[in-house]
Amino acid sequence: MTQMQESPVHSDVPIQRRYNRGRRATLALARVESWRLLRHPAVLGTLAAYLAEWVYSVAVGGNRFPVLQDESRFTQMPLLLVAAGVFLAVHLSVLRPARDAVADVYEAAALESWQRIVAHVLSVVPLAVIAAVVSAVRVGLAAAAPGAVGNIAVVEVLTGPVVVLTAGALAALAGTAVRSTAAGPLVLTVLGVVTVASALSATSAWRWLTLVALEHESIPPLPHALLYRPTELHVAYLLGLTVSAALVAMVLSGLRSRRMTVAVAVVLAVTLGAAAAQLRPMPTQTAQAREEARTAPAGTQRCAVVEKVTYCAFPEFFDRHQQWAEVTQGILRWLPEDRVPGRLAVRQHLWAIDGKGGTVNSAPVQEWAADDAAAGAEGAVMVGTRWGNRNDADSSATIGFAAALAARLLGPQDGRGPVAQLCGGRAIVAVWLAAQATAETEQALRDRMSAVVAGTSVSFRPVDGVHTLSVDRRGVEAALTLLERPASEVGPKITRSWDTLTAPGLTVEQAAPLLGIQVHSPAQAEGGATGC
Amino acid sequence: MSLLRYEVRAAPTTPLLTGVTLALAVTLAPVLSGVELEPGVGVTLLRIATVAVIGGLVFIQDDQAATGTEVSTLSRWQRRALRGGLGLAVAAFVWSSCAGVLGWVVRTRTGGYLPVQDVAVEACSLAVACTALVIVGLRRSEGTAAGVVAAPGLMVIVLVLVALPDAAAFYVDPSSGAWEAAQYRWRWFGLVSCVVCAMQVLQGRRKSRTHSGAPIRNFT
Numbered sequence: 001m002t003q004m005q006e007s008p009v010h011s012d013v014p015i016q017r018r019y020n021r022g023r024r025a026t027l028a029l030a031r032v033e034s035w036r037l038l039r040h041p042a043v044l045g046t047l048a049a050y051l052a053e054w055v056y057s058v059a060v061g062g063n064r065f066p067v068l069q070d071e072s073r074f075t076q077m078p079l080l081l082v083a084a085g086v087f088l089a090v091h092l093s094v095l096r097p098a099r100d101a102v103a104d105v106y107e108a109a110a111l112e113s114w115q116r117i118v119a120h121v122l123s124v125v126p127l128a129v130i131a132a133v134v135s136a137v138r139v140g141l142a143a144a145a146p147g148a149v150g151n152i153a154v155v156e157v158l159t160g161p162v163v164v165l166t167a168g169a170l171a172a173l174a175g176t177a178v179r180s181t182a183a184g185p186l187v188l189t190v191l192g193v194v195t196v197a198s199a200l201s202a203t204s205a206w207r208w209l210t211l212v213a214l215e216h217e218s219i220p221p222l223p224h225a226l227l228y229r230p231t232e233l234h235v236a237y238l239l240g241l242t243v244s245a246a247l248v249a250m251v252l253s254g255l256r257s258r259r260m261t262v263a264v265a266v267v268l269a270v271t272l273g274a275a276a277a278q279l280r281p282m283p284t285q286t287a288q289a290r291e292e293a294r295t296a297p298a299g300t301q302r303c304a305v306v307e308k309v310t311y312c313a314f315p316e317f318f319d320r321h322q323q324w325a326e327v328t329q330g331i332l333r334w335l336p337e338d339r340v341p342g343r344l345a346v347r348q349h350l351w352a353i354d355g356k357g358g359t360v361n362s363a364p365v366q367e368w369a370a371d372d373a374a375a376g377a378e379g380a381v382m383v384g385t386r387w388g389n390r391n392d393a394d395s396s397a398t399i400g401f402a403a404a405l406a407a408r409l410l411g412p413q414d415g416r417g418p419v420a421q422l423c424g425g426r427a428i429v430a431v432w433l434a435a436q437a438t439a440e441t442e443q444a445l446r447d448r449m450s451a452v453v454a455g456t457s458v459s460f461r462p463v464d465g466v467h468t469l470s471v472d473r474r475g476v477e478a479a480l481t482l483l484e485r486p487a488s489e490v491g492p493k494i495t496r497s498w499d500t501l502t503a504p505g506l507t508v509e510q511a512a513p514l515l516g517i518q519v520h521s522p523a524q525a526e527g528g529a530t531g532c
Numbered sequence: 533m534s535l536l537r538y539e540v541r542a543a544p545t546t547p548l549l550t551g552v553t554l555a556l557a558v559t560l561a562p563v564l565s566g567v568e569l570e571p572g573v574g575v576t577l578l579r580i581a582t583v584a585v586i587g588g589l590v591f592i593q594d595d596q597a598a599t600g601t602e603v604s605t606l607s608r609w610q611r612r613a614l615r616g617g618l619g620l621a622v623a624a625f626v627w628s629s630c631a632g633v634l635g636w637v638v639r640t641r642t643g644g645y646l647p648v649q650d651v652a653v654e655a656c657s658l659a660v661a662c663t664a665l666v667i668v669g670l671r672r673s674e675g676t677a678a679g680v681v682a683a684p685g686l687m688v689i690v691l692v693l694v695a696l697p698d699a700a701a702f703y704v705d706p707s708s709g710a711w712e713a714a715q716y717r718w719r720w721f722g723l724v725s726c727v728v729c730a731m732q733v734l735q736g737r738r739k740s741r742t743h744s745g746a747p748i749r750n751f752t
Contacts, residue, residue, distance in 0.1 A: 042684050049692040056697050081695050088684040099680060182547035185587045185683035186554065193558060193580055200573060 026115045026122070033123035037089050043127065046085030050078050054138065064440075065147035065323065065388035067221035068139065069316075072156035073229075075135040076212045079160035080195065083167035083211070084188060086127055090168045091184030094120050094175030114255035117172050121246045124168030132161035147323060147388070150316045151224060155231040162238045163211045169245035176249040203354070208234055208278040218393070219353055220464045221385040223314045226290050226353070228282040233274050240271030293350050295367050298375035301348065307332075310377055313348040314385070320348075323387055323440070327402050330437030334491040335409060336498045345377035346405070350385060352465030364466060381405045384463040389440055393464070395447035400462035402434035402441040404469055409433075410502050420469050421457075425501040425511030427475025428482070429494055435479060436487045445483075449476065474508045474519060481517050490515065536614060543615050544594050547679065551588020552626045555581035559630040563637055571644040572705040574634045575651055579703065581630040582655040583690055585623045590662050590669075590686060591679035592619035598675030608675065620659075627655060647706050650715050654702075657722030660729055662686050667732040 037043055057063075063071070094117070097103040111119070135157050142148060174187045191211070198207035202216040213234060247264045293300060293314070303312040304321050309328050311321035324346055332340055351364050372380040381404050386397035407422055407430045422430050435445040452458050458476050460469040482490050494501060497514050512519045558580050562569045569577075592615050598608075635646040662682050669681030693702040702721070704714040 042688050045688040046691055049695045053695050053697060060697075060699075078695065081691050084687065084691050088687055092680065092684065099677065180547070181677065181680050182544075182550070182588070182591050182683065185687050186547065186550050186584070188687055189551075189554060189580070189584050189587055192583075193554075196576060196580065200576075 022111065022115055025110050026119050029111060029116065029119035030122035030125075033093060033119055034126045036093065037086070037123050037127060040085075040089035040092075042085040042088040042092075043082070044085075046081045050081050050134075053078060053081075054134075058141075061389075062145075063142065063388060063390045064145055065149075065320075065390075065394075066142040066145055067317075067385070068143055068148055068150035069153045069156070069224050069227065070150070070221050071142040072139055072153035073215070075138050075157055076160040076163065077214070079131055079135065079163060080212060082127070082131055083164045084192075086124055086164055087167040087171040087188055087191075088184055090120055090124060090171035091175045091187075092181065093123075094172050095179065095181055095184075098179050099181060112255070113253035114250040117176060117246070117249045117253050120172045121169050121242075121249075124165055127168075128161040128165040131164045132158065135160050147320075149319050150221070153224070153231065155235055156229075159212070159231065159235055159238070162235055162242070166211065166238050166242045166245070169242040169249070173245040173249040173252075176252045205279045205281075208237075209275055211238070218464070220350065220393075220397075221317075222350065222353060223293070223316045226286065226293055226350075228286050230278045230280075233278045237271060237274035237278060240267060240274055243267045244271050290353060294353065295364070296371040297347065297349060297368075298371045298377070303377075308342070308344070310343075310345040310380075312345065312375075312377065312380070317348060317385055320387060321346075323438075324383060324401065327434075327437040327441055328405060330441070331402065331406050331409065331433045334433060334487075334495050336495055339409070339498065341409070344408075345372070345380035346383055346401075347372060347377060347380040348385065349382045349463045349466070351463050365468070379408070381408050382462050382466070382468065386464070387440075389443045389447060392447055392451050395444035396451070396461055397464070398440055399434060399444035399448050400460040400469070402437050402444070403430060403460040403471065404462045406430040406433040407469055419459075419467055422469065422471045422475065424472070424475065424508050425503065425506035425514075427472045428478045428508065428511050428515065429501050431471055431476050431479035432482045432490065432494070435483055436491070442483060445476075445480070449480065472508070478508055478512060478515075478517060478519050481519075482515060535611070536618070539611060539615050540618065542595065542597075543619070544591050544679075547591035547683075548585075548588035548619060548622065551584045551586075552622070554584040554588075555626055555630055558584065559633050563633060568641050569634070569637045569644075570642055571638050571646055572707060574638040574644075574646045575706050578631055578634050578646070578648075578651050579654070582627065582651070582658060583686065585627055586655075586659055586662050587683055587686055589619050589623045589659075590666055590682035592616065593666055593670060593675075593678045595675055596677075612670075623659075627652075647711075650706075650711075650718075653715065653722065654718050657718050657725060658686070658689070660722055661689060661725040664725055664729040664732050667729065667736060671732075671736050 092099070097106045106113075106116075139152055139157055143152060170187075170191075171184065174183050177183075194210050195212065198204075198210040198212075199214050201207060202214045207213045208230065213229070215229075244264070244267050247260070247267055251260055251264060297314070298312065300314065301312045302315050302318045303310055304318070305311075306321065306325040307329060309325065311324050313320055328344070328346070347368070349364070349368060368382065369379075372378055381401070383401040383404075384397045386394045388394045388398060407420055410422075410426055410430055431445065435442045448458065448460075452473075456473050457470045458473050459467050460471065461467050493515060500506065501511055501514060508519050558577050562573075562577065593612055631646070631648045631651065635648055638644045638646045662685070665682035665685040666678040669678030669685075672681060696702060698704075698710060700717070701710055702714055702717055704710045
């Protein structure tokens with residue numbers, strides 16, 4: 001009978017060759033896993049949802065007037081969807097041996113457990129590359145829009161793909177630390193809670209510790225120099241988090257050595273350092289630049305003269321003057337020739353930029369008037385950094401500028417402090433002139449009115465947080481009625497009866513027959529009274 | 533009663549307990565922090581609690597020994613119904629508690645109103661969709677691991693619904709004008725999920741008959 005003896009197996013293969021063979025096998029497994037990952041239902045589902053959302057946003061018109069530094073940031077949030085799909089898929093892949101009850105069989109495989117973890121983390125790289133390409137195309141298309149202003153923030157664009165990579169590494173860690181399929185979805189829910197919490201406190205510093213640092217939606221687009229977003233540090237933090245998670249997962253898979261301990265300690269230290277550095281308060285230089293841009297912007301702006309009108313904007317927003325010029329010309333075309341002012345200026349302003357809400361305040365308006373006078377552009381009409389009809393805030397700013405300009409062209413206004421008030425025929429004329437100027441201003445007025453559900457007057461805010469014009473609601477509604485007719489029909493009537501229609505005492509009832517429309521009596525109008 | 537005790541012992545309750553703990557933590561966080569809770573934020577927290585509870589509940593049907601306990605005096609569906617009923621009772625109790633607490637916090641701190649009934653419709657629709665996924669998971673894994681399909685499926689469904697544009701949004705703020713339309717969509721979603729669920733049950737029964745032939749009536 002043959003006697004079996006146990007004896008250690010000595011390999012004749014040199015260590016370096018074994019290492020190389022292991023590396024080749026790890027890369028081969030990573031290739032196989034990445035292909036499986038790309039076909040995983042969770043990844044396919046979330047990727048399809050991401051693409052569908054993008055296609056839909058393009059199909060409904062998209063953003064025709066993008067601010068590129070903001071568009072760069074906007075690429076991050078949708079990629080969280082793909083990152084979540086990657087998290088679920090990688091987690092299930094890491095647990096595959098345990099789920100299929102073949103963990104013991106894997107012991108006989110050529111690869112160590114930690115090498116399989118490395119392969120799983122590496123398998124996410126192709127998806128991160130796809131995410132980077134998709135984000136780049138998205139921003140590239142935005143940059144190609146004729147109304148685009150600003151500069152692409154490359155690091156912001158890279159953040160989304162890095163988040164996808166981080167999600168994969170965190171999933172590998174979750175799958176290694178807790179060998180349960182339930183852990184993945186529950187950890188993902190926790191990550192979701194943290195993301196929602198950071199979105200709810202979008203002005204806090206700690207939001208930089210989450211995957212994506214959102215900005216408060218009330219903050220208008222800002223020039224790059226006024227933004228305080230430590231994006232380079234955030235990407236370093238995310239990469240540190242990715243490598244830390246991967247290393248810890250490798251340690252938990254059995255790769256325990258002094259070298260590994262040192263590597264984990266160094267990477268964790270770098271990650272914590274980057275995390276802490278993100279939390280530093282805004283530099284004094286940026287704070288000073290913000291204050292200057294808010295109170296006295298003339299010194300930092302570029303100006304252009306189009307058809308005798310001077311437009312001044314922050315350098316990154318300079319091209320926006322083309323849209324302002326379109327609106328201005330659209331309004332001026334219906335003014336009687338003798339009423340077109342010889343000098344007219346438009347200046348871009350910022351006010352509520354800290355995300356804590358602006359207030360109706362006379363201070364900025366007076367300071368701005370002094371700044372305009374010092375720059376030789378006395379009485380400049382104000383305009384903000386928002387434009388277009390992508391959301392209510394953009395629409396509000398667009399019609400706000402057009403209405404402020406139209407109101408200025410009517411002559412001196414009655415006012416309550418810094419807020420001018422328009423009533424009767426003047427309200428109808430100003431709002432109609434503003435809305436008919438371009439397709440964007442007309443849509444903006446409709447958006448504004450759908451947001452104003454009650455009240456006897458409608459406020460117009462060309463700049464976020466600055467309320468400059470209040471218009472009688474009945475006048476706005478009459479203007480909306482006029483908009484149903486072609487501008488070529490209404491415009492000449494207004495030009496012919498300009499003096500009568502813009503006379504201060506003319507009521508809506510008196511103006512209506514001149515324009516050929518019918519209006520409700522004050523009792524029938526919403527609110528039962530006029531705003532004047 | 534002895535079957536109930538056995539099922540409670542055999543069922544994987546850790547995911548459900550973790551989900552319940554997460555739901556309670558999300559609910560109690562604003563209570564303990566003393567923040568003013570707007571109805572919109574309250575609804576968001578209740579939705580997160582819903583996902584956490586359902587995410588834990590979908591694992592309740594997992595049975596590693598399923599392939600070895602094919603022959604039994606009790607049908608597998610009876611045992612599954614018992615587990616499901618028990619899990620559902622716990623989930624419903626926890627969800628109601630979360631809704632009650634959040635509703636109270638919203639009412640007392642901001643004077644607002646939390647539309648609990650509407651969010652309950654959302655939760656039920658999501659639960660029915662997950663039941664369909666659980667049935668698919670049970671069939672694919674021969675009864676061993678329904679959660680492998682259902683939990684990631686739940687997450688993908690929720691993420692896709694969150695990502696939908698305004699014109700087709702499911703998750704909207706209660707103060708939004710689109711709330712009614714979203715509730716209408718949720719009801720349709722629940723109805724479709726019910727149909728899918730019924731189809732999965734019928735398909736499962738048909739397959740089990742094809743595989744196992746006539747049921748065993750007499751063990752003697």
